[in-house]
Amino acid sequence: MNALNDFSRLEPAVFVKAKENFGTPVYLYDEALIIERCKAVLNMPNAYGLDVRFAMKANSNRTILQIVDQQGLLIDASSLNEAKRAILAGIDPSKIFLTTQEVPAGQERNDLEELMKKGLKYNVCSVRQLELIADFARENHIDLSMRIHPGIGSGESATRNTGDKYSCFGVHRSDLEDALAFGKEKGLRFTEVHVHIGSGGDPEIWRSNIDLELGIVETYFPDCDTVSFGGGLKEARMPGDICADIDFLGSYAKKRFEEFYQRNGRKMKMEIEPGTYIVANAGYAITEVLDKKTTGEDGFHFIVVNGGMEINARPTLYGSQHPFYILSKDGSLLSTDFDLPDTAYEAIIVGRCCESGDSQCLDSQHNIVERTMAEPQIGDLVVIGGVGAYCSSMTPFNYNSHVQIPEVLAAADGTVRLIRKGQSLEQIVQNEL
Numbered sequence: 001m002n003a004l005n006d007f008s009r010l011e012p013a014v015f016v017k018a019k020e021n022f023g024t025p026v027y028l029y030d031e032a033l034i035i036e037r038c039k040a041v042l043n044m045p046n047a048y049g050l051d052v053r054f055a056m057k058a059n060s061n062r063t064i065l066q067i068v069d070q071q072g073l074l075i076d077a078s079s080l081n082e083a084k085r086a087i088l089a090g091i092d093p094s095k096i097f098l099t100t101q102e103v104p105a106g107q108e109r110n111d112l113e114e115l116m117k118k119g120l121k122y123n124v125c126s127v128r129q130l131e132l133i134a135d136f137a138r139e140n141h142i143d144l145s146m147r148i149h150p151g152i153g154s155g156e157s158a159t160r161n162t163g164d165k166y167s168c169f170g171v172h173r174s175d176l177e178d179a180l181a182f183g184k185e186k187g188l189r190f191t192e193v194h195v196h197i198g199s200g201g202d203p204e205i206w207r208s209n210i211d212l213e214l215g216i217v218e219t220y221f222p223d224c225d226t227v228s229f230g231g232g233l234k235e236a237r238m239p240g241d242i243c244a245d246i247d248f249l250g251s252y253a254k255k256r257f258e259e260f261y262q263r264n265g266r267k268m269k270m271e272i273e274p275g276t277y278i279v280a281n282a283g284y285a286i287t288e289v290l291d292k293k294t295t296g297e298d299g300f301h302f303i304v305v306n307g308g309m310e311i312n313a314r315p316t317l318y319g320s321q322h323p324f325y326i327l328s329k330d331g332s333l334l335s336t337d338f339d340l341p342d343t344a345y346e347a348i349i350v351g352r353c354c355e356s357g358d359s360q361c362l363d364s365q366h367n368i369v370e371r372t373m374a375e376p377q378i379g380d381l382v383v384i385g386g387v388g389a390y391c392s393s394m395t396p397f398n399y400n401s402h403v404q405i406p407e408v409l410a411a412a413d414g415t416v417r418l419i420r421k422g423q424s425l426e427q428i429v430q431n432e433l
């Protein structure tokens with residue numbers, strides 16, 4: 001049994017309490033697990049120091065940001081608004097690293113400049129971005145970071161591979177010399193080099209990028225003092241999934257940084273920016289069974305619950321599998337993917353949206369697939385696990401005019417409290433003219 005997905009981490013009573021106090025559907029986050037994950041990554045072996053940034057695109061809730069900030073993690077933001085959101089949560093701009101596809105214009109450009117003057121680190125992701133930011137950086141003596149497109153990547157699905165030729169993140173190696181010549185002409189310093197190969201990919205490719213990136217730093221970046229390997233540490237959500245081994249990856253990187261120092265006399269800091277690894281397994285979506293249907297003798301059993309792609313779009317988008325915990329109304333645990341009773345049957349869990357893809361049971365080819373579970377009754381709970389990352393922050397939550405659902409924290413002190421209210425219908429329509 002995979003300890004990280006062991007249901008016993010949160011007692012079934014906590015799910016019932018969340019349901020009784022806040023209704024369903026609702027997201028529930030396990031603070032103790034988030035803290036445990038923060039400590040684990042901060043303890044990753046390293047040679048000359050380690051900074052860990054939380055990739056806030058995974059989960060941007062203010063309380064979650066405050067928890068990781070208190071643990072000593074910095075922030076990886078992927079838009080100016082994300083950076084502003086972190087600041088609204090009380091996080092200092094100097095703790096924020098911005099990796100984005102645009103240099104904003106107008107008032108937003110002014111806001112970006114203000115934040116850079118306060119210490120936000122800008123990660124140049126294209127030649128165009130470099131051209132747009134160069135004069136401001138030089139005039140204000142601000143050092144920059146550069147994201148490199150390494151040409152090789154890996155992700156849990158093709159759309160989450162950010163390092164191969166099908167994605168366009170970072171300055172491609174074929175543009176690197178021109179970009180650096182331009183930077184030199186402008187008198188700029190690149191003190192950080194960044195590569196993010198993808199999300200949830202092969203840990204072996206993550207390891208091989210350590211060598212690739214350090215080679216690029218050695219050849220091209222004499223001013224670099226920090227090397228970021230991005231996020232993408234693979235998390236295990238389902239039985240049989242294999243999680244990235246951060247001790248192994250850290251030890252490997254440590255050795256390579258030490259060898260780099262022996263060759264070049266430069267002690268560089270390591271940086272990583274995980275999102276999934278910190279929060280994915282700390283999140284649950286609690287839904288309630290509304291209906292049960294079948295599609296005939298050669299068909300399937302369907303369980304309709306009151307939250308689907310608008311609370312967890314990962315199956316629809318990527319064919320991702322999430323663990324299901326089936327609870328009776330009174331909170332008895334009937335089955336988990338880690339512990340199935342003999343009476344378990346095959347069924348398909350779907351949401352309420354008018355779309356056959358609104359299913360929690362899809363494979364990577366977008367086929368509807370059955371899953372094994374205890375048979376729930378109307379009103380029982382289907383808890384979807386592994387939804388702490390890229391669910392609340394990424395779902396099409398107003399599709400079919402459903403409202404964005406509340407978020408609740410199972411706090412480390414045992415209390416269960418609301419950390420974001422649910423949306424109202426009025427809020428959906430309030431900007432319409």
Ligand SMILES: Cc1ncc(COP(=O)(O)O)c(C=O)c1O
Pocket residue numbers: 055058076099162196198199200230231232233273274275276277389
């Ligand atoms: C630049 C960057 N850093 C970090 C991450 C976090 O990735 P993960 O959640 O897989 O750790 C992402 C997500 O794709 C990203 O684009």
